[in-house]
Amino acid sequence: MSTVSSQYPTTMEPMNTSTEQPLLQVENVAHYYGSRVGCAKVSFSLWPGEVLAIVGESGSGKSTLLNIISGRLALSEGSITYRDAAGQPYDIANLPEGAKRRLLRTEWGFVHQHPRDGLRMAVSAGGNIGERLMACGERHYGTIRNAGKEWLHRVEIPENRLDDTPASYSGGMQQRLQIARNLVSSPRLVFMDEPTGGLDVSVQAKLLDLLRHLVRNLGLAVVLVTHDLAVARLLADRMLVMHQGAVVEAGLADQVLDDPHHPYTQLLVSSILQG
Ligand SMILES: Nc1ncnc2c1ncn2[C@@H]1O[C@H](COP(=O)(O)OP(=O)(O)OP(=O)(O)O)[C@@H](O)[C@H]1O
Numbered sequence: 093m094s095t096v097s098s099q100y101p102t103t104m105e106p107m108n109t110s111t112e113q114p115l116l117q118v119e120n121v122a123h124y125y126g127s128r129v130g131c132a133k134v135s136f137s138l139w140p141g142e143v144l145a146i147v148g149e150s151g152s153g154k155s156t157l158l159n160i161i162s163g164r165l166a167l168s169e170g171s172i173t174y175r176d177a178a179g180q181p182y183d184i185a186n187l188p189e190g191a192k193r194r195l196l197r198t199e200w201g202f203v204h205q206h207p208r209d210g211l212r213m214a215v216s217a218g219g220n221i222g223e224r225l226m227a228c229g230e231r232h233y234g235t236i237r238n239a240g241k242e243w244l245h246r247v248e249i250p251e252n253r254l255d256d257t258p259a260s261y262s263g264g265m266q267q268r269l270q271i272a273r274n275l276v277s278s279p280r281l282v283f284m285d286e287p288t289g290g291l292d293v294s295v296q297a298k299l300l301d302l303l304r305h306l307v308r309n310l311g312l313a314v315v316l317v318t319h320d321l322a323v324a325r326l327l328a329d330r331m332l333v334m335h336q337g338a339v340v341e342a343g344l345a346d347q348v349l350d351d352p353h354h355p356y357t358q359l360l361v362s363s364i365l366q367g
């Protein structure tokens with residue numbers, strides 16, 4: 093486990109001075125895979141409408157952290173509190189499975205790097221979108237179908253592809269459908285793990301543009317994992333830089349990228365500039 097010198101800012105103080113409470117409060121969390129550190133001693137708060145990027149090289153612990161805070165992976169240490177729209181706190185580590193699944197299907201979204209992990213490939217696009225709405229209690233067929241059409245339109249997929257299965261879509265379309273499926277139910281918080289990974293550069297740029305537009309318009313809070321600093325700059329308000337399972341630097345995205353303090357962040361930023 094790496095030790096983090098206190099000379100670098102590694103915890104993110106709440107910027108919000110109103111009486112509003114953080115959506116997510118992560119305190120000293122860790123996950124160990126046997127004796128191997130997945131991530132350790134990570135703390136941060138996420139405020140409503142805020143986009144937080146978790147960046148770092150391969151194996152630095154980004155996905156482990158994302159999976160812990162979204163309740164998909166057990167905590168070895170620490171605590172995570174989520175507050176719903178009514179201010180009701182949920183202790184994510186000790187939440188019964190059913191309640192966790194309900195959160196993941198209603199208040200939260202999860203956009204996977206590989207669309208196959210987030211879509212049902214044998215079900216139509218409309219069915220993929222409708223399923224989310226039904227999980228939130230919507231039963232009216234016409235409403236569900238109209239929402240499906242509207243969301244295909246919003247993610248720039250022709251409406252006449254509503255009854256096709258995602259298997260007949262291109263990779264970029266599948267990823268846009270996964271985004272539609274996640275956003276149709278108006279979640280408050282969306283987790284994204286490398287949402288543009290695996291796509292070619294021009295498709296990636298279009299998808300990023302779409303994501304930026306949707307996130308800003310819907311006022312979503314997002315925790316975004318990416319190894320791509322350009323993606324973090326484009327989408328994030330704040331960022332955490334991870335190295336060997338630990339957060340080595342944290343702060344406003346532009347600040348960290350324009351004036352990195354930790355040698356590892358400096359290396360990351362300069363390797364991008366040279367690349
Ligand atoms: N299922 C697992 N079993 C054992 N060790 C694991 C497992 N998943 C991850 N690890 C280890 O935990 C550490 C963090 O891995 P993690 O997948 O979180 O990294 P990452 O930053 O998401 O990497 P990438 O950018 O390649 O997706 C690594 O040392 C990895 O080898």
Ligand SMILES: [Mg+2]
Nearest residue numbers: 154155156285
């Ligand atoms: Mg990962």
